[in-house]
Amino acid sequence: MGGYAPWNADVAQQLVARLSGLEGAMLPVLHALQEEFGYIDSAAVPLIADALNVSRAEVHGAITFYDDFREGPPPARIIKLCRAEACQALGCESLVAELARSRGIVVDQHGAADLVVETVYCLGNCALGPAALVGDQLIGRLDAPRLMALCDGAAPARVQELPPGAAGRAAP
Ligand code: FES
Structure with missing residues (x-):
């Protein structure tokens, strides 16, 4: 997946400063950084802590608590596989099992691999499930x-x- 800017401390600082006045600014700040860079660089943690007047441990805790946030650059390819009810009825769980069996890919496991398969819940394509989104x-x-x-x-x-x-x- 392309489209992310390379990590840049000045840009990160501006993003953090722009959002730090919001109530409950932590999540908007983290989302903004991830949207910009594709992940939350460890160098952003002290920037956020200073701007929000919280400890670095609190920032790190928020990043690790939510599955959405990545601490390293995103994989080259992300396959979002729907596992909501309609797609379950159409066999998406057998795809999950097949990924593990034939490729050793564990859904929602974010390692260093250049391919990640993530669970999503309904892509609005229920009648044509199992559904997935790539890019x-x-x-x-x-x-x-x-x-x-x-x-x-x-x-x-x-x-x-x-x-x-x-x-x-x-x-390909
Ligand atoms: S349940 Fe899978 S697309 Fe709606």
């Missing part, structure tokens, strides 16, 4: 071969074109 591309009727093709780096549009149940790999 801004919504994918419907996802099955194991398509999901593995996405894991291999296939373009979402290419995966979308594959007939359901298509075996083999999609070209």
Whole structure:
């Protein structure tokens, strides 16, 4: 996933200063930093602590408490897999199991890997589940071969074109 600016302390300082006057500024500040840089750099922690007049431990606690925040640069690819009710009824949990079985990928585990599969709850594509989102591309009727093709780096549009149940790999 592209689109993030490289870490820049001056830009971070400006973002923090602009939002620090808000009531309950911690979360807006953290979200703004992550939207800008893709993660919360450790160098931002003292900036935030100073601006919000809280301890560094409190800032770090907030970053680690919420699963949404990353402490390192985002992986090259994030697949958001819907696991809400309608997609469950259409088999999304078997995709989760297949990821673990054939690729050793644990959903929602953020390691150093360049691919992360994250749980989301409803992408508004319930009738065409299981659904997933890669970048801004919504994918419907996802099955194991398509999901593995996405894991291999296939373009979402290419995966979308594959007939359901298509075996083999999609070209990147
Ligand atoms: S439940 Fe999966 S898209 Fe709505």
